[in-house]
Amino acid sequence: MDVPSSGTPELDELTAQVEAFVAERDWAQFHSPKNLSMALAGEVGELIEHFQWLTQEQSRHLSPETHEAVRQEIADVQIYLLLLARKLDIDLLQAARDKLEINIRKYPVHKARGNARKYSDL
Structure with a gap:
């Protein structure tokens, strides 16, 4: 599938890598806007869980382990957002x-x- 340029080489490259990952696994058939938005919401929920019971101050000073877990959840959110935007030509x-x-x-x-x-x- 041709990926239209976003005007930024880094974002274009990431989008192409994500779409190649999906294509290799034949997952595009499951990636309707409905399913992608639900997956995105689920990943945002997982991100929120890391902050749920923290104080404002604690949320600003995460342990290295929590910081890495948050980093990975943010990456999941970004990936689903890229896929959803691409699916809707946004x-x-x-x-x-x-x-x-x-x-x-x-x-x-x-x-x-x-x-x-x-x-x-x-």
């Missing part, structure tokens, strides 16, 4: 740039600085 980098522009308008600095409230409550 350029991840452009989508993030577009969303950042929306958030800049929703959260103007003069209202949002130092404030964790939702844009509708600013």
